[in-house]
Amino acid sequence: MNCILLPAAHFSNDSAQINSVAQIAHINKVLAAKMGDTLKIGQLGGNLGTAIIEHITPESIQLRNVQLAIKPPPKLGITVVLALPRPKVLRRLIMDMTALGVHDIILINSYRTQKSYWQSPMLSRLNEFVLEGLQQGVDTIAPRISLQKRFKPFVEDELAHLITNRAIVAHPYGALSFSQYLQQQTLVTPEKNEGLLAESESSNKTILPSMVFIGAEGGWIDYEIELLATQGCQAVHIGPRILRTEAAVNAMLGQWLL
Structure with missing residues (x-):
């Protein structure tokens, strides 16, 4: 995964939540990310951007400071x-x-x-x-x-x-x-x-x-x-x-x- 994509329902104001088992495993095992690290994310059907990891549990990852200002590449x-x-x-x-x-x-x-x-x-x-x-x-x-x-x-x-x-x-x-x-x-x-x-x-x-x-x-x-x-x-x-x-x-x- 070169970015983490989430459906619109997982965003709220400038925060977002990751619940996918595969995405959580990738963040923990491949990226070895921890609280405070910045992730490349995107909203399905929307823009790309970044977010900061606020909290990590085995079942979910909470993100803050979500910034989605980059348009997806043209088809x-x-x-x-x-x-x-x-x-x-x-x-x-x-x-x-x-x-x-x-x-x-x-x-x-x-x-x-x-x-x-x-x-x-x-x-x-x-x-x-x-x-x-x-x-x-x-x-x-x-x-x-x-x-x-x-x-x-x-x-x-x-x-x-x-x-x-x-x-x-x-x-x-x-x-x-x-x-x-x-x-x-x-x-x-x-x-x-x-x-x-x-x-x-x-x-x-x-x-x-x-x-x-x-x-x-x-x-x-x-x-x-x-x-x-x-x-x-x-x-x-x-x-x-x-x-x-x-x-x-x-x-x-x-x-x-x-």
Whole structure:
């Protein structure tokens, strides 16, 4: 945890209270904090800041002099549509995407998604994983997460309304690399110079897509790639190596961070 996030109900004027067992254990064992020390805290859905530890018990930690004046970092302008992965990697993926600042996450069914994944108790713990990601990324605004259990109806009936710019689908066998795709999207924008347009003083602006589809282990099948293509989704690859879903997510989203 790089900050301690608390719901609004845990704040009162310039004081706050920590009741979470995990947060108390982190403060005691990892931070080795004591009374009088300053903590980095934040209000879920609000601002970030600091507070001073006033009192510590095994069940709770009382804070004083709460100062919340720092706005959370901006979100990445992207929606990640992720084929529901194996339950044991779902936690890491939700944490990573939250920490990276993804705005919207859509967990979708795919041909290679096992039906049992949708019955996993991990799906009932998404808020828990989001909190871990927010505390890792020092953010307070949770991504919006939705579940889509039917691939074809989602792509045919809803996808077009969700794409605000462009959409890509990560596919190791795509003919176009992600870098080539970005080069194609680069616009040359002339800048004004004393009221005149000077071509020599132009800036290149890369237009990043607003949505990216990333498959689970095994990737997308040809039918899914073709169906996405009918909605304008461009298949791109990020190199000759076949990556795990976690690696692919982080490699792709790194472009938005930059």
